[in-house]
Amino acid sequence: MTSFDFGNAMTFLERRWEDILVLAGEHLFVVVIALAIALVTGVLLGLLVWNRATPRATAITAASVAITVPSLALLALLSPVLGLGWGPTIVALVFYSLLPIIRNTVVGLTEVPEHIMESAKAMGMSPRRILLTTQLPLAWPLILTGTRVAAQLGLGVAAIAAYVAGPGLGQYIFKGLSSLGSKNALNYALAGTVGIILLALLVDGAFVLISRYTTSRGLRA
Amino acid sequence: MPDSTTDTPAVSTNTGFLSAISQKQRGVSIELDGVSKVYPGQPEAAVDDFSMRIEPGELVMFVGPSGCGKTTTMKMINRIIEPSNGSIRIDGTDILSMDPNQLRRHIGYVIQQIGLFPHLTIAENIGVVPKLLGWSKSRIADRVDELLQTVQLDPEQFAKRYPKQLSGGQQQRAGVARALAADPPVMLMDEPFGATDPITREKLQAEFLRLQADIGKTIIFVTHDFDEAIKLGDRIAVLSDRSQIEQFDTPARILANPANEYVSSFIGQGAALKRLALIPLIDAPLRPAVDGAPQITLQDSLRDALNMLVLTGAAAVNVVDVDHRVCGSITNASISAVLNDAQPVAFAAEGTR
Numbered sequence: 001m002t003s004f005d006f007g008n009a010m011t012f013l014e015r016r017w018e019d020i021l022v023l024a025g026e027h028l029f030v031v032v033i034a035l036a037i038a039l040v041t042g043v044l045l046g047l048l049v050w051n052r053a054t055p056r057a058t059a060i061t062a063a064s065v066a067i068t069v070p071s072l073a074l075l076a077l078l079s080p081v082l083g084l085g086w087g088p089t090i091v092a093l094v095f096y097s098l099l100p101i102i103r104n105t106v107v108g109l110t111e112v113p114e115h116i117m118e119s120a121k122a123m124g125m126s127p128r129r130i131l132l133t134t135q136l137p138l139a140w141p142l143i144l145t146g147t148r149v150a151a152q153l154g155l156g157v158a159a160i161a162a163y164v165a166g167p168g169l170g171q172y173i174f175k176g177l178s179s180l181g182s183k184n185a186l187n188y189a190l191a192g193t194v195g196i197i198l199l200a201l202l203v204d205g206a207f208v209l210i211s212r213y214t215t216s217r218g219l220r221a
Numbered sequence: 222m223p224d225s226t227t228d229t230p231a232v233s234t235n236t237g238f239l240s241a242i243s244q245k246q247r248g249v250s251i252e253l254d255g256v257s258k259v260y261p262g263q264p265e266a267a268v269d270d271f272s273m274r275i276e277p278g279e280l281v282m283f284v285g286p287s288g289c290g291k292t293t294t295m296k297m298i299n300r301i302i303e304p305s306n307g308s309i310r311i312d313g314t315d316i317l318s319m320d321p322n323q324l325r326r327h328i329g330y331v332i333q334q335i336g337l338f339p340h341l342t343i344a345e346n347i348g349v350v351p352k353l354l355g356w357s358k359s360r361i362a363d364r365v366d367e368l369l370q371t372v373q374l375d376p377e378q379f380a381k382r383y384p385k386q387l388s389g390g391q392q393q394r395a396g397v398a399r400a401l402a403a404d405p406p407v408m409l410m411d412e413p414f415g416a417t418d419p420i421t422r423e424k425l426q427a428e429f430l431r432l433q434a435d436i437g438k439t440i441i442f443v444t445h446d447f448d449e450a451i452k453l454g455d456r457i458a459v460l461s462d463r464s465q466i467e468q469f470d471t472p473a474r475i476l477a478n479p480a481n482e483y484v485s486s487f488i489g490q491g492a493a494l495k496r497l498a499l500i501p502l503i504d505a506p507l508r509p510a511v512d513g514a515p516q517i518t519l520q521d522s523l524r525d526a527l528n529m530l531v532l533t534g535a536a537a538v539n540v541v542d543v544d545h546r547v548c549g550s551i552t553n554a555s556i557s558a559v560l561n562d563a564q565p566v567a568f569a570a571e572g573t574r
């Protein structure tokens with residue numbers, strides 16, 4: 001393996017930074033799309049199953065099993081059905097994002113303190129109204145935490161999706177891996193990896209803002 | 222959740238009754254008739270054949286040891302807990318055949334843990350039931366202002382705050398305001414001041430008495446604290462296991478004539494002193510004024526008078542009215558005479574409530 005040459009890396013960056021920006025944008029975009037789908041699906045599922053023992057156990061177990069399937073294997077399974085590129089990437093990302101979101105939704109809805117549930121009921125609110133106007137807002141910070149975990153997970157999984165020609169910085173990592181020994185192998189791998197780390201930091205920062213603007217002030221620490 | 226009620230539409234919505242009681246903000250009668258509750262899987266009933274009639278505008282205290290069934294009995298009235306047996310009527314109408322959600326909007330509910338919604342402001346918390354009842358925004362806003370003033374929270378300062386930004390006592394007041402929001406004729410209060418320190422508690426109790434004098438709701442108030450029951454109640458129900466009523470009477474009469482050992486033990490030490498606290502000087506027989514004696518006002522109780530006698534060592538204290546005119550004096554002997562002559566004074570004391 002060639003050792004790291006700083007001047008060489010700089011030239012590499014200078015030549016390809018536009019390319020890198022496009023890939024980073026795609027990477028972020030595919031993760032955000034998948035997160036949005038997973039958030040809607042996960043919260044809806046959570047709302048449906050939270051107080052029914054069997055469906056709840058089924059949903060959480062299914063999501064737990066899903067997350068243990070190696071991403072490479074999952075992509076290999078999806079590709080024959082969905083082809084290459086964005087399709088299998090988004091499906092795989094949604095697949096992995098569901099567990100933290102469903103689990104946190106269910107926990108959040110369940111853990112609303114008993115005296116608050118009782119107050120709501122004693123005021124004449126129907127169970128559905130209590131669910132939507134009391135439990136869901138109280139569970140929201142926890143749901144966001146789940147979504148944040150899903151986002152970090154997704155950024156990593158999206159890198160692997162380059163295997164099925166998925167969009168994003170994974171393409172650079174794979175290029176680096178497949179050209180080991182060549183002059184730019186390390187540069188490709190590094191650009192991909194560091195790019196993903198920077199995206200992760202960016203996303204985390206975004207979540208701080210989102211939670212600030214979507215959580216009731218009464219719930220913030 | 223204990224024993225949740227179903228969300229199915231009501232057997233009968235009884236809108237006639239609801240609109241009738243929603244007009245009656247001044248309190249309505251509550252009757253429980255042979256009401257029992259057996260929790261699933263429990264060998265014994267938590268409440269066994271409980272019957273009671275509560276008059277419109279009455280403040281009834283339930284006291285009894287932990288686990289005797291006070292909360293269970295009370296929660297059957299707003300159907301947070303469904304009775305296993307018996308009937309419950311409010312203003313003469315059977316409530317067990319009504320839509321529970323509709324019913325609950327006309328019954329105020331205050332609990333020890335307060336249960337304010339943490340994600341809503343104080344104003345929004347108070348507005349929950351009015352909103353459910355379809356009030357207009359401006360009517361709700363006016364009502365919130367009025368209620369915050371009633372419970373002595375400055376609307377300017379507190380309306381937009383969140384529950385966690387209030388002290389325990391302030392939260393408790395907001396809880397009372399929320400329960401009063403739609404001006405329900407009936408209020409259920411489960412140890413509402415139980416979690417507050419003694420000073421705050423006294424203050425809340427005094428405010429609450431003043432408020433009740435104004436609004437005259439029919440109130441059931443659960444407490445562990447017999448002294449609180451004496452202080453607040455028009456009548457006290459002393460309960461034992463399975464919510465058995467050992468005695469149901471005015472504070473003065475329970476103190477003067479406890480029905481049995483159980484009630485006596487509940488009253489605890491110092492029954493005489495507790496009785497004296499209930500008797501205002503207005504109702505005490507006065508003797509001629511004594512020159513140079515310490516003074517006490519007519520609004521104070523016999524207990525205050527005794528306190529002053531003991532503290533000053535004087536043979537008598539003079540009783541003065543609001544205009545500082547001396548009406549007469551009171552001595553140790555006249556206090557004893559009142560205690561030994563219990564009944565008439567007890568009735569008189571009741572009359573002043």
Ligand SMILES: Nc1ncnc2c1ncn2[C@@H]1O[C@H](COP(=O)(O)OP(=O)(O)OP(=O)(O)O)[C@@H](O)[C@H]1O
Nearest residue numbers: 223224260263267286287288289290291292293294
């Ligand atoms: N959901 C429930 N399931 C089964 N048993 C219950 C339930 N709620 C209360 N009980 C039992 O019913 C009895 C009466 O309980 P309740 O809560 O009415 O007592 P309480 O007088 O309010 O007591 P405390 O003063 O401690 O609040 C107790 O023995 C209690 O263990």
Ligand SMILES: [Mg+2]
Nearest residue numbers: 291292293411
């Ligand atoms: Mg209780």
